[in-house]
Amino acid sequence: MKNDFRARNHPAWWAFLVHRVSGLALAVFLPFHFWALGQVLGGEAALDGFLAWTEQPLVKAAEWGLVCLLAAHLAGGLRLLALEFLPWRDWQRSLLAAAAGLTIVVGLALALAL
Amino acid sequence: MSARAETKLWIAQRASAAVLALCVVVHLMVIVYAVRGGLSAAEILGRTRGNPGWLAFYGVFVLAAAVHAPIGLRTIAMEWLGWRGRSLSIAVHLLALVLAVVGLRAAWAVFAP
Numbered sequence: 001m002k003n004d005f006r007a008r009n010h011p012a013w014w015a016f017l018v019h020r021v022s023g024l025a026l027a028v029f030l031p032f033h034f035w036a037l038g039q040v041l042g043g044e045a046a047l048d049g050f051l052a053w054t055e056q057p058l059v060k061a062a063e064w065g066l067v068c069l070l071a072a073h074l075a076g077g078l079r080l081l082a083l084e085f086l087p088w089r090d091w092q093r094s095l096l097a098a099a100a101g102l103t104i105v106v107g108l109a110l111a112l113a114l
Numbered sequence: 115m116s117a118r119a120e121t122k123l124w125i126a127q128r129a130s131a132a133v134l135a136l137c138v139v140v141h142l143m144v145i146v147y148a149v150r151g152g153l154s155a156a157e158i159l160g161r162t163r164g165n166p167g168w169l170a171f172y173g174v175f176v177l178a179a180a181v182h183a184p185i186g187l188r189t190i191a192m193e194w195l196g197w198r199g200r201s202l203s204i205a206v207h208l209l210a211l212v213l214a215v216v217g218l219r220a221a222w223a224v225f226a227p
Binding site for chain 2: 020023024026027030031033034035036037038039040041044045047048051054055067070071073074077078080081084085106109110113114
């Protein structure tokens with residue numbers, strides 16, 4: 001089967017790619033996240049030192065991006081679970097839009113809170 | 115890998131996803147709530163230290179992630195890198211173990227007095 005541009009230029013293929021890339025990024029981030037929290041074992045000051053480092057604009061932007069990826073992976077995952085485990089209904093056609101919407105809502109909420 | 119083992123992984127991936135879905139919703143709400151006014155160690159620890167509820171929550175969250183992430187990475191390694199066989203299986207199990215240990219250590223770190 002020819003896997004050309006037309007096969008990929010489809011919303012469901014983009015949903016697959018977003019789910020995969022966000023999952024990959026989160027998996028890479030996870031050990032660092034756990035390591036950072038483990039700093040507390042060296043005292044509260046060690047964690048505060050790390051948190052001060054995260055105040056840099058670039059780090060903050062990366063954090064925001066990671067939370068958006070988490071929201072996207074959650075939304076895409078809920079979409080997959082609904083497609084796989086619920087009997088097919090017409091509303092499931094709208095799941096892609098709902099997943100994108102949920103991601104945007106979380107991204108905006110965090111941007112407002114930051 | 116046998117079809118039976120693949121099926122088990124598929125089920126583990128969906129079961130962990132269902133647990134993670136609940137955990138991530140709570141996690142996202144805590145993040146948006148906690149970042150207002152900036153993060154500090156005192157604020158984070160004030161929430162988690164000595165609180166068995168958060169320890170249980172983060173313990174379950176970590177274990178579900180330690181199941182979910184390696185299975186996802188395994189699929190990516192097979193499809194994008196063509197990596198298969200025993201070496202991949204060992205790497206995936208090691209990753210699950212490391213995530214569980216480092217993650218539970220972090221959950222304990224913010225709980226322990």
